[in-house]
Amino acid sequence: MTTLEFTSFIVSIISASTPLLLAASGELVTEKSGVLNLGVEGMMLVGAIAGFATAHATGSAMLGVAAAALAGVAISMLFAVLTLSLLANQIATGLALTIFGHGFAALLGAGYVGIAAPTLPNLDIPGLSTLPVIGPIVFGQNILVYASLAILGTIAWFLRRSHYGLILRAVGDSHDAAHAIGYKVLAIRYAAIGFGGAMAGIAGAYLSLYYSPLWSQDLAAGRGWIALALVVFSAWRPLWLLIGAYLFGGITFLSLYLQGLGVPIPAPFVSALPYIGTVVVLVLISRDRRRIRLNQPACLGKSFHAVA
Amino acid sequence: MMAMGAAGRYPGATPLLHLQGIVKQFPGCRANDDVDLSIAPHEIHALLGENGAGKSTLVKIIYGVMKPDAGSIAWQGKPALIGSPAQARALGIGMVFQHFSLFEALTVTENVALGLTDKADRVGLADRIADISRRYGLPLDPARSVHDLSVGERQRIEIVRCLLQKPKLLIMDEPTSVLTPQEVFHLFATLRRLADEGCSILYISHKLEEIRALCRRATIMRLGKVVAECIPAEKSARELAELMISARLQPQSFAHSIDNQGTPRLVLDRLTIRSNQQFGTDLKDISLSIAAGEILGIAGIAGNGQSELMDALSGEIPAGRPETITLDGMPIGHDGPRDRRRRGCCFLPEERNGHGAVTSMTLAENGFLSGHVRGALQRLGLIDRRRTGEFARAIIKAFDVRTTGPEAEARSLSGGNLQKFLIGREMLQQPTLLMLNQPTWGVDAGAAAAIYEAIVALARNGAAVLIISQDLDEILMLCDRIAVIASGRVSVPIPVRDATIEQIGLQMGGTAMPDHNVKLPETRYAVSA
Numbered sequence: 001m002t003t004l005e006f007t008s009f010i011v012s013i014i015s016a017s018t019p020l021l022l023a024a025s026g027e028l029v030t031e032k033s034g035v036l037n038l039g040v041e042g043m044m045l046v047g048a049i050a051g052f053a054t055a056h057a058t059g060s061a062m063l064g065v066a067a068a069a070l071a072g073v074a075i076s077m078l079f080a081v082l083t084l085s086l087l088a089n090q091i092a093t094g095l096a097l098t099i100f101g102h103g104f105a106a107l108l109g110a111g112y113v114g115i116a117a118p119t120l121p122n123l124d125i126p127g128l129s130t131l132p133v134i135g136p137i138v139f140g141q142n143i144l145v146y147a148s149l150a151i152l153g154t155i156a157w158f159l160r161r162s163h164y165g166l167i168l169r170a171v172g173d174s175h176d177a178a179h180a181i182g183y184k185v186l187a188i189r190y191a192a193i194g195f196g197g198a199m200a201g202i203a204g205a206y207l208s209l210y211y212s213p214l215w216s217q218d219l220a221a222g223r224g225w226i227a228l229a230l231v232v233f234s235a236w237r238p239l240w241l242l243i244g245a246y247l248f249g250g251i252t253f254l255s256l257y258l259q260g261l262g263v264p265i266p267a268p269f270v271s272a273l274p275y276i277g278t279v280v281v282l283v284l285i286s287r288d289r290r291r292i293r294l295n296q297p298a299c300l301g302k303s304f305h306a307v308a
Numbered sequence: 309m310m311a312m313g314a315a316g317r318y319p320g321a322t323p324l325l326h327l328q329g330i331v332k333q334f335p336g337c338r339a340n341d342d343v344d345l346s347i348a349p350h351e352i353h354a355l356l357g358e359n360g361a362g363k364s365t366l367v368k369i370i371y372g373v374m375k376p377d378a379g380s381i382a383w384q385g386k387p388a389l390i391g392s393p394a395q396a397r398a399l400g401i402g403m404v405f406q407h408f409s410l411f412e413a414l415t416v417t418e419n420v421a422l423g424l425t426d427k428a429d430r431v432g433l434a435d436r437i438a439d440i441s442r443r444y445g446l447p448l449d450p451a452r453s454v455h456d457l458s459v460g461e462r463q464r465i466e467i468v469r470c471l472l473q474k475p476k477l478l479i480m481d482e483p484t485s486v487l488t489p490q491e492v493f494h495l496f497a498t499l500r501r502l503a504d505e506g507c508s509i510l511y512i513s514h515k516l517e518e519i520r521a522l523c524r525r526a527t528i529m530r531l532g533k534v535v536a537e538c539i540p541a542e543k544s545a546r547e548l549a550e551l552m553i554s555a556r557l558q559p560q561s562f563a564h565s566i567d568n569q570g571t572p573r574l575v576l577d578r579l580t581i582r583s584n585q586q587f588g589t590d591l592k593d594i595s596l597s598i599a600a601g602e603i604l605g606i607a608g609i610a611g612n613g614q615s616e617l618m619d620a621l622s623g624e625i626p627a628g629r630p631e632t633i634t635l636d637g638m639p640i641g642h643d644g645p646r647d648r649r650r651r652g653c654c655f656l657p658e659e660r661n662g663h664g665a666v667t668s669m670t671l672a673e674n675g676f677l678s679g680h681v682r683g684a685l686q687r688l689g690l691i692d693r694r695r696t697g698e699f700a701r702a703i704i705k706a707f708d709v710r711t712t713g714p715e716a717e718a719r720s721l722s723g724g725n726l727q728k729f730l731i732g733r734e735m736l737q738q739p740t741l742l743m744l745n746q747p748t749w750g751v752d753a754g755a756a757a758a759i760y761e762a763i764v765a766l767a768r769n770g771a772a773v774l775i776i777s778q779d780l781d782e783i784l785m786l787c788d789r790i791a792v793i794a795s796g797r798v799s800v801p802i803p804v805r806d807a808t809i810e811q812i813g814l815q816m817g818g819t820a821m822p823d824h825n826v827k828l829p830e831t832r833y834a835v836s837a
Binding site: 163166167169170173174176177178180181182183294295297298 | 373392393394405408409410411412413414418421422423427430453455
């Protein structure tokens with residue numbers, strides 16, 4: 001493998017991992033508040049088409065990202081109203097959201113198939129970005145790559161160190177106790193779901209405006225589900241989320257790479273690797289109940305109904 | 309009028325908190341009906357009443373969780389509106405709930421921080437927690453996670469959380485129900501010290517001896533109304549109890565049978581089981597036997613293996629070898645619950661909702677679930693609706709269950725009423741061995757007395773009875789022999805009349821209890837013989 005090949009290999013893995021990291025970061029916050037939103041895939045697709053259409057109309061990819069985040073928030077609020085205010089089952093509603101998002105995005109995107117839109121720029125620092133190996137890897141990535149790392153760092157700090165993060169974890173651990181102390185459980189969960197929606201939307205925009213900058217209704221290709229698996233894989237810890245995202249991203253890319261080389265490994269098997277990995281990790285960590293108990297939000301997936 | 313009298317007793321002192329004419333109406337029930345309450349500074353004031361008397365509602369109104377429909381609240385002489393718990397805390401009202409509002413996955417410090425709304429309060433919090441816990445004798449490690457802590461330690465978190473805000477009024481809701489006698493003793497010392505330093509305490513309980521020992525004044529509620537205000541030290545426990553419940557108490561003296569060591573019916577031989585619960589307690593080497601006609605009580609603090617023992621006895625968890633548990637000489641250690649019922653065992657676990665009963669099913673269906681074997685409620689493998697209905701009706705009648713009938717959903721009943729139904733369901737099956745975990749949890753005094761009488765009658769007719777309970781008074785009153793479960797081990801049963809409260813308390817604390825020199829006031833739990 002030449003230096004150039006190695007560089008492009010690493011860059012490709014980072015590119016493939018970033019949408020997973022973005023979407024999973026949002027879902028991590030949502031789940032830490034005690035809400036399981038299985039609609040990540042649907043929210044990503046709606047974000048992708050909203051970002052694509054906006055970028056096409058305005059000529060600005062950054063406006064497209066903003067629109068994708070807003071679209072993600074909007075569709076996640078649909079989920080929030082159904083599950084938080086109307087007490088619908090979170091799993092069923094999340095699945096419905098994915099199916100709905102799939103169809104809705106396809107409908108919105110019908111007129112955009114085969115059209116080009118402006119793409120998101122890569123970081124370009126004169127002198128640094130052209131260095132061999134380090135240049136493209138450290139200084140020449142897409143701006144959302146840096147954003148995803150910064151956001152994850154902020155989330156890690158927020159959850160562990162800040163008081164509002166503590167409140168968020170408390171709501172996820174026992175909504176009844178949080179309510180008894182006087183915290184607004186539903187307001188906090190609305191916010192957490194909205195953040196998850198925004199991050200899924202941005203992940204979608206990354207796909208449609210950079211990773212494969214053409215609209216197609218199969219754009220997400222299961223990445224929303226991998227992001228969900230990632231959150232469990234990381235056992236709700238930000239550092240492991242980062243490691244997992246790059247591991248899964250690497251596997252995703254590897255399947256393409258191996259196919260390109262003509263290695264006789266069936267593609268479906270490689271695609272299944274992230275999920276097999278999640279199952280293995282789940283089995284391993286479930287041997288240590290204490291660790292799960294400390295990190296898994298105890299109220300995950302449970303509806304909160306305040307008794308007056 | 310009562311309140312004026314109260315103020316008159318402390319001339320010159322404005323009551324710290326003064327409630328007048330508080331009314332709270334729920335659908336179908338007036339929880340508070342024109343309630344007056346007045347608490348003086350420095351005072352430990354008892355709020356006494358049965359379950360459903362309206363104590364909790366009144367306290368929730370004081371703490372801002374509920375709004376009254378009518379009436380006024382004055383705080384230090386000035387009218388006050390308490391719209392939320394945060395406002396109550398801002399005034400200087402702290403509350404320690406009966407069911408702790410704690411977050412298992414978080415540390416002690418984090419839990420306390422969640423109760424502090426002011427950012428300045430959270431600076432150097434761990435040190436201040438350590439400081440307060442030292443000053444008031446409430447040992448606590450700020451860095452530990454809550455799920456590792458005992459119930460007593462959890463309660464201390466709640467108290468420390470309140471004390472950090474320097475409250476003027478501390479509300480304690482049934483604080484001693486989960487503590488060992490030694491822990492109760494320490495808690496009382498802390499509370500007295502707080503009152504001396506100027507913090508009034510509203511102490512909610514139905515344990516009469518405790519109130520007599522601790523409280524300066526008492527307000528007694530019944531069916532939503534204040535029925536009396538008195539100085540508890542001047543009344544006997546019996547007088548207080550009669551004020552508290554409407555019917556006059558039957559003298560409760562269940563003569564303990566004397567050396568009635570018949571043939572053992574149930575024998576446990578070195579029962580050792582690993583808990584299947586996440587933070588459960590393993591059972592270690594438990595050996596005991598229960599004779600026909602005997603009532604054996606197992607005391608202990610919650611979480612020391614009671615539910616695991618119950619699961620092992622009911623057959624939900626199979627024992628290691630079949631001979632570990634024998635019933636009338638037959639090894640039943642590997643039998644499931646249904647086989648054990650067929651052999652004459654009946655049992656009721658502690659948790660009513662979802663374990664003892666299926667809340668979304670009707671009472672008749674719940675009766676069928678455990679009663680179909682011994683009650684012959686099946687016909688050709690199908691549910692015999694007519695007999696099932698009759699069975700449920702018989703339970704409702706015999707145990708005075710307040711409900712609309714056998715077709716009522718279990719969840720529509722109050723906790724105490726459902727418990728009466730479930731106890732009745734097991735008793736009416738004429739068991740030869742009855743095992744109950746927390747039989748009167750959440751049941752009011754009148755209904756508890758009825759349950760006790762039924763248990764005693766069953767034992768006198770030759771059934772063996774095992775009662776697991778955290779209520780020591782209940783065991784001392786009801787049982788022939790007592791054993792203590794601590795950390796999954798059960799002590800050798802001794803006759804109740806030979807038991808001293810000090811010895812039992814030490815056993816309940818397990819070996820981890822350092823305070824061997826604590827002198828307990830002997831009168832506090834004196835058993836009326």
